[in-house]
Amino acid sequence: MDASGKPGFIASGAAHAALLVLALVSFSRSPKFEDAPETIPVDLVNLQDVNQIMHGDKSAKQVQPKQRADKVAETVEQKPKPPIAEAKRDVPTPPPPLKRIEDPGEADKIQPDKPAKAAAVPPPPQKSVPLPPIEDREAEAVSPSPKPQVSKEPKKETEQKKEAKKVEPKFKADEIAKLLADAHDPASAKPKSGDDTKDPDRKFSADDIARLLSHEAPQRRAASAKELQQVASLGSPTASAEKMSPSLMAQMEGWFEDHFRGCWVQPITLPQGQRYVPEIRVPLNVDGSLASDPVLMNPPDDPAWRPLAESAMRAVHECDPLPVPDIFKPYYDQWRDRIVRFNDEDM
């Protein structure tokens, strides 16, 4: 067999050879595998956990912020306290500006209420047949009783507020006094760094440090996430307290809704047109009684819906006080200030 007689054979051989070379070259250049990306472990957190974290734990102990050991050591060292007598002298000065702010605010809140309530009691009877004298008489006769009620309670509030506010200036006064005392007492003044003249007798002693440190419990421990979460947060006063299981929550809501339903006498018929669902804010005490007057959050624009709004408001009053079962009382924060919707859609 003559190869030259078969050009196809040559071409085929060359093509195969070329293909082989090309394959070798391309395989040798195959891309390296990328480094494995750095991964981060992610914990799955469900909604309730997040909610619980936000709300805190009512049973948690209040954690007083501690100063770090090194800082404590410093203050302990400078124990000498300013004479209290001097501080007292300075106490009265700070409050005036605060007091002035306090009063107008309170006055503004109370004063408009008074006439409004007094005026609201004797609404002029609608025009029907003659009706002249009743209005004035009514105004005289009826107004005295509610008035004191209106003015009494707010006064209590103001007193409470004043008391609450008084605390602040005291604290400030103490601080100022402390500062002043510090200024007076050379012994209590902070030594400036590098100022050796302040305490010429002071000598460095490793034992002193060891002694000081030994009193202090270690402030930081192993800092794993779990360790950091060891102390439950107290939560804010308006947040939920104890963890409530979904079933208990449903039970609690069902109980309240049933009770309001039982107190509710729905209007006989409802007007046509856009639906209206009265929403009433009901602040409750822990014993189930009304903490303050319920408030209709969305008065109807159309007076035809007024009977529904009024029936809802009457239901809230009718239910006062709610005999809240003991089982729900630990979860006071869950029901202390809810908005009750009276949805009459079934009618």
Next chain:
Amino acid sequence: MLPSITRRSASGLILGLASGLATSKLAFGQDNKYFNVTPGGAFKPIPVAVTPFDGDNGAAISGIISNNFSRSVFLAPVDPNTFPEHITNPDQAPQFDSWKSANAQFVVTGRSAPGADGRLQTQFRLWEVASGTQAAGQQYVTDPNNARRVAHIISDAIFSRITGEKGFFDTRVVFVDETGPAERRRKRLAIMDQDGANVRYLTSGDDLVVTPRFSPSSQDITYMSFGVAEDPKVLLLNIETGQREIVGNFPGMTFAPRFSPDGQKIIMSLEENGISNLYEMDIRSRATTRLSQSSAIDTSPSFSPDGSQIVFDSDRGGSQQLYVMPASGGNAQRISFGDGRYSTPVWSPKGDYIAFTKQGASTFAIGVMKPDGSGERILTEGFHNEGPTWAPNGLFLMFFRDPGGESGPHIFMIDVFGRSEFQVPTPAYASDPAWSPLLS
């Protein structure tokens, strides 16, 4: 290829997760803010304490009001034995706390006494216990003979203020007074207050009278009279003046005349050769228009309150059923499909329901359904209930019940939900009630 998790993408993921949680927390928090109360509790009327009114006529007035509320279904007068205080000054607010413990949601105080001019002065105040405020208050001066009406007007004012619905106490009822033995009943047209008081007779009883109907707009009534050996006549009677006129002479028998909502027309059925069709007649011009063209018995027509439609009963489909058609005539739509025969349909003054009599195997029920035929509800059932008539506020019906035999019919009142039923006191047997519009 799946995206690889790098530090950057992981932090992005965490951020996204956090914001997602934050929004869902918001949504969850919002749900947490509400209690959702839906209807479904047992029906309870609103307790209202009607204290005895001060003054010479006071006790009578407050007694009428209290009696009205006891039949109002939606309001319930508080038992006077549980009143926590005796109201000495009706102008002064009652002790709300003690009334709340007496379970009163509203307290009515008032006085009624003749003034210097001899006219009766009556005042009332409605106090809302929950809010501790006066909810309504009015004074009326009138002739002493109108004392009952003042009490009804006050009842209406209180009913409207509390329920948001129109009143119905200041109304009258025309009915057929029946005396004598069953085979020789004397039937007279009579009128009374809705509570059964103040009965007066409008006809002598010589002729047989049936189906009185009130004009919705005036103090006119229309009724049918069967004289001796005469065709039945449709008559128009003004109850203020006693003036009476024959509406028209028609060939054949006429049945079931009823006013249009504007009081200008009368609609009725005319019978000829065994078939009966609907006609309307203009009261002034006496022009008559035929509305239905059937070869069946169409009868008992009643206008919708806007005057645009007519409901009637007809046996055109084989059995007696209810149909609705345009007031000008035209195609009639059947609206009743239950078992039994439906008759005497009456459109509610509110337009939301049609009342009817439904005859089953051995019972006659009074029921209501929506104008499209849906929501059929039987209010009362038993032997021989018939002839429903609406209160002007569309919340109550009167009808009569005739047990048959030697006994005779009585008038009953029922609310549109069928919750309570009361017999209306009448001096003798009574049938065919027709409720007037509000007088004031």
